[in-house]
Amino acid sequence: MSILTPTRGTHVVYSINPVAKLAAAFVLSFTLVLSIDWVSASVALVLEGILFLWAGLSARQFFLRTLPVWVAAPAAAVTTVLYGRPAGATYFQLYLIHVTDGSFELALATLLRVLAIGLPAVVLFVTIDPTDLADGLAQVLHLPSRFVLGGLAGLRLVGLFLDDWRSLQLARRARGVGDSGRIRRFFSQGFALLVLSIRRGSKLATAMEARGFGSTIERTYARESRFGWREAVLIALAALVALVAVTVSVSTGTWNFIGSAS
Template sequence: MTLPLSLGPVRPVPLSAINPVAQLGAIAVLLPVLLISGDVVTPSVVLAAEACLLPAAGLAAPRALLARTWPLLLGAAGVAWVNVLFGDEDGGGWPSALGLAVRVLALALPGVLLVASTDPVRLADALTLHWRVSTRFAYGALAALRLVPLLATEWQTIRLARRARGVDAGRNPVAQLRLFAGTAFALLVGAIRRGSRLAAAMDARGFDSGIPRTNARGSSLRPRDYAFVLAAAVVCAAAVTLSALTGVWSPVFGN
């Protein structure tokens, strides 16, 4: 079992210069437009603009990009295929399915860019300082994310340990399902125990004291961060304008 997205420390890339809160703000600007638009032009323009940021996020190499986005590609393909198979005859067929697939990619790719370019510690610092998110929640979520790769390693360890003891399902699908359920239960028990110890450790360090905490690293918003959010708004306006000029603009609430 491997993870498509790294949740550990991120090496600096050009997009790392943008504050994580500014990246989240840009995502918040894109989200309503992508959810409202029902055509293929609007998400295509947004997706093209997002793709221009791939080199800045260190994802210019096709292999690195595929390693992080293959679940998204499968999901988009699945959405398109289901829409074609079970959609109404008047639903537009493949053009409508293509629009949905592009919209899924346009919605998900900003998250990939954020994870690829942002260190989780910087994200937690920015959330607590700029958005006043509770330190208990922000750093608790940070600690939980840091444990996800460990869970993946433990999953593989449990599987190898059972195989070494001769516990193998072979080609029997029922046995494979039973073995999978047992492995998942063992992993769940270990995760609950580790989460309890983590919560106790955070309480011991005063994360639940209610006393305002200082921040050693700090986080500041610079003009380029505001320009990044403004650029996202410009891209949305351009996408909607182009869609309207080509006569394909079709908001979902108007159907």
């Protein structure tokens, strides 16, 4: 099974309602984007690291699934160093590139903030089963069933893209057209995948409509989506992490609200 495909595990975190996981990720993300400072982000990252031990993921699963975040954070930091806010001593300047003390400090804050926001979001998302998410959105948040079921169908088809891509590669090689012109082959194969996806989506929409998924009648669900004390604990932990991070940042005088950042 692909490491990109969410799976249903036996750990307690897998049984928590997906709506609570989305709410917890939102609380952390919203709080951390309010300030551009390294203290609040580092405090949140340390506390999140402790909670990751109970996420139900092995070390290998954790790093494989969060690899995009580990790549994006340094990239954002390097960009900020080169083009960030100039302040303090200047170390290097060339056209738009201006490396200063301020850009280094901002880069550190950016690096930590991307990690503090991205890591828990990814960890919480990979423990979500698409069907459980649809049940929670429909039964807990009471979103329209057409929107929820359409999103579930689309999410279920995402995993097929990789299989379709591999099949297209093998088919083109079998015809002798996949051995040269890497860039041209990529765009040609991408267009073929787009056409295949549109056809599959049209057939799926027709099949769902024929089975009554587009009906305006109130739907029933096979499984009840419950929102209880475990969900409340998860949201409370996220709020606690955010509160501690903000408190430490304000008490140390490093809190830098985005509205006042120059």
